[in-house]
Amino acid sequence: MQELEERTEQCPYCGEMIDILIDTSVPQQNYIEDCQVCCQPITMDVTVGYDGEVSIFLLNENE
Numbered sequence: 423m424q425e426l427e428e429r430t431e432q433c434p435y436c437g438e439m440i441d442i443l444i445d446t447s448v449p450q451q452n453y454i455e456d457c458q459v460c461c462q463p464i465t466m467d468v469t470v471g472y473d474g475e476v477s478i479f480l481l482n483e484n485e
């Protein structure tokens with residue numbers, strides 16, 4: 423079963439709020455997604471806890 427959770431987070435480049443769709447069936451995720459506004463590559467660091475709580479960090483590739 424695939425579970426998706428939609429989150430709104432702030433882009434580390436342009437500061438705009440962007441929608442992110444997270445697959446909560448995968449407990450640890452690290453991937454790159456382009457910002458919907460400025461098209462820069464954001465590193466997504468996602469952790470899903472046993473209780474289903476999602477922690478997400480958006481990292482600037484240049485840092």
Ligand SMILES: [Zn+2]
Pocket residue numbers: 433434435436437438457458459460461462
């Ligand atoms: Zn952006």
